[in-house]
Amino acid sequence: MTVFELDWHFFAAGIPAMVFAGISRGGFGGGVAFVGGAILALVVPPGAALGIILPLYMLVDVATMKAYWRKWDWPSAKGLIQGALPGIIFAVWVYTVVDADFVRLLIGCVCLAFVVFQFSRSLGWLKIGDAPFSQNFARGAGFVGGFTSFISHAGGPPATVYLLSQGLSKTTYQATMVVTFWAVNWMKVLPYAFLGVFTWDTLMGSLALAPFALLGGWIGVRAHDVVPERLFFGLTYVLLVLTGARLIWVALA
Template sequence: MHLDLYFFAFAIPAVVFAGMSKGGFGSVASFAATPFLALILTPGQAIGLMLPLLIVMDVTAIKVYWRKWDWPIARTLILGAVPGILLGGALFGFANPDVFRFLIGIVAIGFVIYQLAKSRGLVPTPKVKMGARGGIFWGGVAGFTSFISHAGGPPATVYLLSQKLEKTTFQATSVLVFWAINALKFIPYFALGIFSPETFKADFLLIPAAIAGVFIGAYLHKNISEKLFFGITYVFLVVTGAKLMFDALL
């Protein structure tokens, strides 16, 4: 990892965009930073770089949405995430980087396909609230996808949408869930050697971009449509996801 102008030309927009999603759009698209960074870094470097910054964003967003969350719903997802995180850690210990490039690409494109299908009514929105078992299951999926690419937002959202939460409660609950999931990932990331001295140096330099992104997102939460934000995200994810999959298969 070389901290030169080329690196920051990718890293700063990626981190700001992730912060915007954290601060205003349910954290669902914050993982878009990982496939973007994986274009110039190894998958391990990309997820390692983003985790401390995501934790900074989570702490900042928690202050914005303090105690506006639904704790029982958040708790269910957090408990379910633990086995998913353990599974992700086990896979990371045995897989080569191209496996993770391919998985990150699949998750990126799969997210877009899922969202477009849902918007056209091909994926029905749950008409009744899921119980604790549903929350544990989707929490487990969120823990796994979060571990490999910080992409826990979509599966967690499946459960959150079934709870019929008000917009701000939904956002606050999502913020709390991913603060906990990201904190839980830190120890296995450290044990697997995902972090490096360069990781923390880069993170320190990118903290202002992370915090700025959260506040920009909180502002946009009230002032622009989600349709515009996610439309840009979808194009971004398809391009980067396809590139990662192509590179992994070469």
């Protein structure tokens, strides 16, 4: 894995990335938390970004879990978690046969596709109505979520599509996302270790950014009921478009 430096480029990208990711995971469902990894992948190799981000997301999940304890919808969380395991296994195989530029391209496409999906919903072009609980639907969303989570920490969007169909309250939705990806992230630890994603450099990067991830999580929990979602997500979508476009450009160039 390419060595990177903890220089001003790293901190200029990493600090705002982790604050935004922490806010998303702590208070807004975590569906756009993958913006943190996408931004970081602009300044470090994609594999290194994965290794840096995972411990930080796990740290935020533990720090914010208490606020949402037992407020989740367990059947939905269980289905998503069960589906995520085979998705992660498939992602391990993909990761071993593609290069860094393909991973950048994939992350960039996920960023742009998620923004298009959200705008289509807001404009009424795409409607997700309430649907009865389906274990197969949950597992299918979990499979896609497990795959994208492993490759780019972007498991939130597929899970979001499923949970939106369940008509959950804002807090139940948030709690379900927290417990689901707490479990999914633990599933990724062993494969990441075997693939060499974790290194001394990624550990140092995680330690350097940990305070900012925790700060974001703390802000997110407190902002859950007071900050308009439109404001937070609007800014995040701008970041996703800029970051996704840049990653695609770098990958193709």
